[in-house]
Amino acid sequence: MAASAKEIELVKACQRNDRQAQNAFYNLYKGRLMGVCRRYARTLAEAEDIFQEAFIKIFLNIGDLKNVESVEYWVKSTVIRTAIDYYRQHRRENEQVDYETILDDWSVSPQVYDKLSQEEILEIINAMPNGYRMVANMYYIDGYTHPEIAKILGIAEGTSKSQLARAREILKRKLKAVGLWSITL
Structure with a gap:
């Protein structure tokens, strides 16, 4: 999905380190992406930690974003990768996995x-x-x-x-x- 004109302007303002734009950008994506964090985290507190870490990365790297039209994809990818990094850093279980026959795919109705x-x-x-x-x-x-x-x-x-x-x-x-x-x- 291509970014709206408002999102593009927010990105450009964030690239200039405009604090109001960063706050608006954060609030715009919080509702959209907290659900992604919830899916990867065990608790709401973990999801919030992941979200915060992701946005630190986003604001540190937003200046490098060249294709501002793809900002939504870039932000979501950053959140997912942050969740995966969080999982790796906080892994409590060391699961041993054997290679068994994989069941046929099915989907939930x-x-x-x-x-x-x-x-x-x-x-x-x-x-x-x-x-x-x-x-x-x-x-x-x-x-x-x-x-x-x-x-x-x-x-x-x-x-x-x-x-x-x-x-x-x-x-x-x-x-x-x-x-x-x-x-x-």
Whole structure:
């Protein structure tokens, strides 16, 4: 999505270190991208930390942004990469992943979203082990491929696939537990 004229002007003002523009830019993206942070973090406090760290990076590097029309993509990418860096720095679990057969892809029926609140969906995602949660977010929601995920996270492509398969199994169990598995593909 191309940036609006207002966003382009905000970026240019931020590149001049205009404090009011930085505040407006921050507020413009907070509502849009806090949800991204929530998907990658276990708690609201972690999501807020990630968001703050991302915006420090954004304001430090906004002067290098050449294609201001793609600011939304650049900001979202920065937030996602900051969330991944946060995950790496705060990893508490050292998950051993074996390379098992990957289940066929499946997608959640839109009816699930009608039955569960966004908060309930976030709770299910946040209950997953870190590696599974990261890969599921990157693959299903942010559209990364397994080779891209592997490169970004510094893991083998097979590990990405295995963690996604395990994340699907966890989601399947959770949906069964609330009686929603029968309406999924």
